[in-house]
Amino acid sequence: MLSTQSPPIQTRTLDNGLTVVVQPMPWLRTAAYTLWLPAGITTELHGLSEAQLADTEFLARRDGLASLTCEMVQRGAGAYNSRQLVAAEDNLGIDSGNSAATSVAGYSARMPADSLLPAIELLADVVRRPHLPGNQFDDAKMILRQELAAFQDEPTQRLMRRLRERQYGPYLGRGGYASEASLEALSMDDVRQFYTDQYHAGGSVLAVAGNFDANQIFDSIEQSFGDWKSGKRPALPSPAPIDGNEHIELPSSQTHIGFSFDSIPYGSDDYFVMRAGIGILSDGMSSRLFDRVREQRGLCYSVWASTHTIGQNGAVFGYAGTTPARAQETLDVSLREIQNLADDLEQEELSRWKVRIESGLIMEQESAGSRASSLASDQYQLGRVIPTEELEAKIEAITLDQVASYFRQHGPRQFRIVTVGPEALQGGETLA
Amino acid sequence: MNELKSTTLANGLRIVADIDLRGYSAAVGYFVRAGARDETDIESGLSHFLEHMMFKGTARRSAADVNRELDELGGQSNAYTSEEQTVYYSSVLPKYQDRMVDLLTDMLSPSLDADDFATERNVILEEIAKYEDQPPFGAFERVMECAYGPRGLGRRVLGTTHSIESMQVESMRAYFNRRYRPENIVLAASGNVDFDGLVAQAEKMTQHWLDRPAPTDLAGDDLSTTPEGIELTQHLSVPDAAQSYRVTLGDGPSMQSPLRYAMRLLASIVGDDGGSRLFWDLIDTGRAEVATLWPQEFTDTGALFTYLVCAADDMDSNVRLMNEVLGRVARDGVEQSELDQIINKTVAGCIMQSERPSNRLFGLGSRWLCCGDHLSLDELLDAYRGVTIESVAEAARTYLGQSATEVVASSAEPQSNLVG
Numbered sequence: 098m099l100s101t102q103s104p105p106i107q108t109r110t111l112d113n114g115l116t117v118v119v120q121p122m123p124w125l126r127t128a129a130y131t132l133w134l135p136a137g138i139t140t141e142l143h144g145l146s147e148a149q150l151a152d153t154e155f156l157a158r159r160d161g162l163a164s165l166t167c168e169m170v171q172r173g174a175g176a177y178n179s180r181q182l183v184a185a186e187d188n189l190g191i192d193s194g195n196s197a198a199t200s201v202a203g204y205s206a207r208m209p210a211d212s213l214l215p216a217i218e219l220l221a222d223v224v225r226r227p228h229l230p231g232n233q234f235d236d237a238k239m240i241l242r243q244e245l246a247a248f249q250d251e252p253t254q255r256l257m258r259r260l261r262e263r264q265y266g267p268y269l270g271r272g273g274y275a276s277e278a279s280l281e282a283l284s285m286d287d288v289r290q291f292y293t294d295q296y297h298a299g300g301s302v303l304a305v306a307g308n309f310d311a312n313q314i315f316d317s318i319e320q321s322f323g324d325w326k327s328g329k330r331p332a333l334p335s336p337a338p339i340d341g342n343e344h345i346e347l348p349s350s351q352t353h354i355g356f357s358f359d360s361i362p363y364g365s366d367d368y369f370v371m372r373a374g375i376g377i378l379s380d381g382m383s384s385r386l387f388d389r390v391r392e393q394r395g396l397c398y399s400v401w402a403s404t405h406t407i408g409q410n411g412a413v414f415g416y417a418g419t420t421p422a423r424a425q426e427t428l429d430v431s432l433r434e435i436q437n438l439a440d441d442l443e444q445e446e447l448s449r450w451k452v453r454i455e456s457g458l459i460m461e462q463e464s465a466g467s468r469a470s471s472l473a474s475d476q477y478q479l480g481r482v483i484p485t486e487e488l489e490a491k492i493e494a495i496t497l498d499q500v501a502s503y504f505r506q507h508g509p510r511q512f513r514i515v516t517v518g519p520e521a522l523q524g525g526e527t528l529a
Numbered sequence: 530m531n532e533l534k535s536t537t538l539a540n541g542l543r544i545v546a547d548i549d550l551r552g553y554s555a556a557v558g559y560f561v562r563a564g565a566r567d568e569t570d571i572e573s574g575l576s577h578f579l580e581h582m583m584f585k586g587t588a589r590r591s592a593a594d595v596n597r598e599l600d601e602l603g604g605q606s607n608a609y610t611s612e613e614q615t616v617y618y619s620s621v622l623p624k625y626q627d628r629m630v631d632l633l634t635d636m637l638s639p640s641l642d643a644d645d646f647a648t649e650r651n652v653i654l655e656e657i658a659k660y661e662d663q664p665p666f667g668a669f670e671r672v673m674e675c676a677y678g679p680r681g682l683g684r685r686v687l688g689t690t691h692s693i694e695s696m697q698v699e700s701m702r703a704y705f706n707r708r709y710r711p712e713n714i715v716l717a718a719s720g721n722v723d724f725d726g727l728v729a730q731a732e733k734m735t736q737h738w739l740d741r742p743a744p745t746d747l748a749g750d751d752l753s754t755t756p757e758g759i760e761l762t763q764h765l766s767v768p769d770a771a772q773s774y775r776v777t778l779g780d781g782p783s784m785q786s787p788l789r790y791a792m793r794l795l796a797s798i799v800g801d802d803g804g805s806r807l808f809w810d811l812i813d814t815g816r817a818e819v820a821t822l823w824p825q826e827f828t829d830t831g832a833l834f835t836y837l838v839c840a841a842d843d844m845d846s847n848v849r850l851m852n853e854v855l856g857r858v859a860r861d862g863v864e865q866s867e868l869d870q871i872i873n874k875t876v877a878g879c880i881m882q883s884e885r886p887s888n889r890l891f892g893l894g895s896r897w898l899c900c901g902d903h904l905s906l907d908e909l910l911d912a913y914r915g916v917t918i919e920s921v922a923e924a925a926r927t928y929l930g931q932s933a934t935e936v937v938a939s940s941a942e943p944q945s946n947l948v949g
Contacts, residue, residue, distance in 0.1 A: 124551060125884060126880055126884070127880065127881050127884060179813070180804075180809070183803060183804035184804070184870055187804055187870045187871070187873060187874040188869070188870055188873045188874075189873070189877075190873055190874060190876065190877020190878070190880070190881075191877075192874075192877070192878065192881065207881055208877060208881075209877050209880055209881070212877070235815070236813060236814045236815045237815065238815065239814065239815020239816065240812070240813075240815045242815065243772075243815060243817065243818035243838075243839070244818065246771040246772045246818065246840065247664070247771075247772065247818050247838070249771040250664045250770055250771050250772055251663065251664065252662050252663075253662075253663075347769065348768065348769065349661075349662045350658035350659075350661040350662050351655070351658045351659055351661075351662055353662075380600075381596075381599070381600035382584070382596035382599050382600060382606070383593070383596040383597040383599070383600040384600075387596075388593070388596065391652060392592065392593075392596065392648075393648075394648070395648040395649060395650070395651035395652050395655075396651070396655075397652070397655050398652055398655040398656040398659050399659065418655070418658075418659050418662075419655055420654070420655060420658050423651075423655075445597075448601075449597070449600045449601050449603075452600075452601060452602070452603035453600060453603045455603060456554075456603035456604060456621065456622055457603075459553050459554070459622060460553055460554050460605075460620070460622075460885075462553050463552070463553050463554065463884055463885045463886075464884060464885060465884075466881075
C-alpha cells in the first residue's frame with residue numbers, strides 16, 4: 098500500500114461550467130496548475146459544413162489554427178505587454194507553457210508555492226484578456242513556419258504523426274502543425290474568431306496541486322474565473338481510419354517503423370487489464386520488446402509500444418528504429434511478440450509491472466507539476482479524478498488470467514504500419 | 530532538513546549522500562571517471578559501449594536477471610556516458626535501497642562475455658545510426674572534434690561506426706580494469722537514504738575491487754594522424770534538411786572557475802527560451818526556430834556553445850543579428866533589472882528542480898567525483914543571489930567577445946565564415 102494516505106482531492110464546478118480540482122500537498126515547497134480548454138486541434142473543424150469537411154484543401158487552410166491561437170494569446174494580456182508578462186512570471190519564478198493537443202489547449206505552470214495566487218491572476222489575464230496584437234501576427238505565423246520545418250527534419254515525429262492520421266482518420270487524427278496552405282491563408286480574424294468561440298469556461302478544467310490552502314485557492318479562482326463566459330465543449334469528430342500501410346521515402350540511416358492497432362480508451366472497464374498487457378510488452382528493461390528485440394537479438398536501439406486515448410477511442414502505437422538490413426526482421430519479431438503475448442504470460446511479469454506502477458504513484462507525490470497534470474487529465478477525460486488509493490486497488494486486483502483472456506479475445510486483428518526510410522517493408526495484413 | 534554525509538572507504542571508494550528523510554524515494558548512483566576523453570583511438574566509444582555491457586550480467590546474475598531485478602524494484606533506472614564520466618543510477622522507494630545497492634554494485638563487476646559483446650555491438654551501431662537521422666545531424670560532435678581535435682574532449686562519446694565495428698572485447702576488458710578502480714568512483718545517494726546501511730553494504734561488496742589487475746602502460750596515439758572514420762570539415766551536408774543548423778564552440782568557465790555562476794546567469798539573460806535577448810530578437814519575431822547559448826563546464830576547462838536553427842536562406846542575416854546581440858552584451862554588460870529577473874527565475878528553478886531526489890543526485894555525484902565538494906540547495910541559491918552586475922559584465926567580456934569554432938549542417942552549400 099501507499100506509504101502515506103494521499104490528501105483529499107476537492108472538486109467544485111463554477112456556475113459557468115469551469116471545473117476546479119485541487120489537491121494540497123503540504124510537504125512541498127512548490128505548486129502547479131494545469132488548465133485544459135476545449136480548444137484543441139480538432140476544434141478547428143467545429144461548426145464546419147459537410148461540404149467544408151469533405152474539402153481537404155479547405156481543411157488544410159485551417160491547419161495550425163489552434164496552435165497559432167496559443168501563440169498569439171501569450172503576446173500580451175491584461176495590463177502587460179508580452180515582455181512585461183514574461184518579466185512578471187520570471188520574477189515570480191513561474192515556469193509556464195501552453196500548447197494545443199488533439200482535443201484541448203493546455204496551459205500549465207509550476208512555481209514556488211508563494212507565487213501561486215499571482216500566477217492564477219496572470220493565467221486569467223492570458224486566457225481571458227489577451228491583447229491578440231495584430232502587428233505581431235506575421236511574427237507568430239513565422240514561428241509556426243519554423244515549427245513546421247523542424248517537424249519535417251524529425252523522421253520519427255513525421256512517422257508517428259502520419260500513423261496517428263491513419264489510425265484515427267483525417268478528422269480525429271488531425272495534426273497540429275501549420276501547412277504551406279494555412280500559412281498563406283490564415284488571418285488575424287481567424288484567430289480572433291477561434292479565440293472568441295472556443296476559449297470559455299464551459300467544459301474546461303483547472304487543476305491545482307502543491308503547497309497551498311484549498312479554501313484560499315478556491316476563492317481566488319472564483320474571483321478570477323467566476324465571471325468568465327460559458328460555452329459548450331464541442332463533440333469530438335468520429336474516427337475514420339485509413340486502412341493499409343504506407344511508406345515514406347527518405348535517404349535516412351535507419352528505417353523508422355511505426356505500427357498501431359485498435360484498442361480501448363482510458364475509462365473502459367478493461368482499461369487497466371489491457372494496460373498491464375502493454376506494460377508487460379513494453380515497460381522497463383525486462384519487458385518483452387526490449388528484451389527480445391533489442392537485448393537478445395541486438396536488432397535496434399529504440400523499440401516500444403504504448404496506449405493512447407482520445408475521447409472514447411483507444412489505440413496502441415509502437416515504434417522501432419533500425420538500419421535497413423535488419424528492418425524486416427525487427428518488424429516481424431515485434432509484431433510476433435504482440436500477437437503471441439497471451440501465450441506464455443508469467444506471474445512475475447505482472448508483479449513487476451505492478452511494482453513499477455505503485456512506485457510511480459508514490460513518487461508522483463514528489464512533484465506538484467505531474468500531480469496537477471494527472472488531476473486535469475482524469476477530470477477532463479472521466480469527469481472525475483480516480484483517487485490514488487482506488488487506482489492502486491484496481492491495479493492490485495488485476496490477475497494474469499484477466500490479462501491473458503483479454504488479449505486472446507481482443508488482441509490485434511490488424512496492424513497499421515507506416516515506415517520512413519530507404520525502402521518499404523512487408524507485413525501488417527489482416528491476421529488470421 | 531537535508532544533511533550531507535560522506536566517507537572514503539579503505540579501498541579508496543568515496544561515498545556521499547544528501548539525506549532528506551522526508552523524501553518518498555531514495556536515489557543512488559555510481560559515478561565513474563571513465564568518459565570519452567579517457568579513451569585512445571582504438572578505444573573510441575568504449576566508455577559508452579561498456580556502460581551498455583554493465584547490464585549484461587555478472588558472476589552472480591545473468592543479463593536477464595539484471596534487467597528483471599531492475600524492474601522488480603520498480604524504480605527509474607538508467608545509465609549515461611559523457612566526455613568525463615559514466616553514471617549508473619536508480620531511484621526507488623526507500624524500502625528497496627539495500628536491494629538496489631546490491632544490484633548496482635554487482636553490476637559494476639560485469640562478465641564482459643564475448644557473445645554478449647558481439648550482440649550489443651549491433652545495438653551501439655543502431656544508436657549511432659539513430660543520431661545520424663536526428664537534428665542537428667552530428668553538428669555537436671563535429672564542433673567538439675574541430676575545437677578540441679579528435680581526441681580528448683573532442684572524442685565522440687558513441688565512437689564511430691568504424692571504431693565500434695573494429696572493437697575487440699579484450700580492449701574492453703583492459704579498459705575496464707584501467708578505469709573502474711575504486712579511486713575513480715563515487716557512490717552518491719540522495720533523498721530518504723539510510724547512510725550507515727549504504728556504507729556498510731558498499732564496504733562489504735566493493736572490497737575486491739582493489740584486486741582488479743593493475744593497468745599496463747598504454748601505447749599512446751599517433752597525434753600526427755587523424756583517427757580512422759573521423760572527418761574534420763566544418764560543413765555537414767544533409768541533402769534533405771528543411772532547416773540549417775549552426776553550432777559554435779568557444780571557451781567557457783570550468784567547473785572550478787569563480788565566474789561559472791555569473792556565466793550561467795549571463796547565458797540565461799542572453800539565450801534562454803522565453804524572454805532572453807536572443808529570444809526577443811530572433812525567436813519571438815519568427816526569424817529562427819532556435820537561437821540560444823549555454824556554457825558547459827568540464828573539470829579543467831569549459832565551453833560556451835551557441836546554437837542557431839533557421840531556414841538556410843536566413844542563416845547569414847541571423848548570424849549577423851546574433852553576433853550583434855553578443856557583441857553588444859560583451860561591450861555594455863546587462864541591466865540590473867535583467868539580472869534580478871534572471872536570478873529570481875533561476876532560484877525558483879533550482880527549488881523546483883531539487884524536489885525530486887533523483888534530480889539532486891546528478892549534481893551531487895558529478896561534483897563529488899571531480900572536485901570533492903558540494904553546495905546544499907540553500908548555498909547554491911546564495912551563490913546565484915550573490916552574482917553581481919560586475920561579474921556578469923566580466924563574464925560577458927571574457928567569453929562573449931571571443932572567436933569560436935563554427936560548424937553548419939545544411940542542405941545548402943557552405944556559406945562564408947561569419948564567426949568573429
